[in-house]
Amino acid sequence: MNKKLEKIKEEVTECTNCELSQTRNNSVPGKGNFKSDVIFVGEAPGKNEDMHGEPFIGIAGKKLTIALENAGITRDEVYITNIVKCRPPKNRIPTVTERNTCKNYLRKEIEIIKPKIICILGNTAFNSLLDGKEIIKFRGKIVRKNNQLYFLTIHPAATIYNQKLISVLKKDMKKLFKLIEEIKDGKEIKINIEYTS
């Protein structure tokens, strides 16, 4: 692993900056390929992640793996992290204060990896990073803000209770990795939403 990411991992592991540190079993730092073209950003660790200290290893993680593999990509090829690195009790949505307290870690992960695109998984990441809501209406879209590209899709957990959504996630993953190839080939990318501030 990259030394700077290793340092962030250590900081996250020991972090007590917000109250989620009091109820977690383990912090869950980001994990994956630090040379990845894409960072996936979800909401927060769940029960399995909290037990093992690794992101997206529960049912939602399996759904993400299925969608990635359907696009010809393995988990090891990408970097996966969350808006907050510790599990909120009973999987509640992390508060704005918790998200703001934790965001410095994500900012550093992005600075180090310098992804060509950030894939936002679900409403909490959409809201935290782009002040958005109702991602289901915006999924599949490409956003540019401060010269950083973002791709919007649903959280893999949404596919657990609504089986039809797995085809949506698969479709979006295919689009995302086709898009990444186009970016690497220097092709012009059609931006759907441009943030001017």
Ligand code: SF4
């Ligand atoms: S959620 Fe983030 S800020 Fe809060 S204790 Fe965990 S690592 Fe620290």
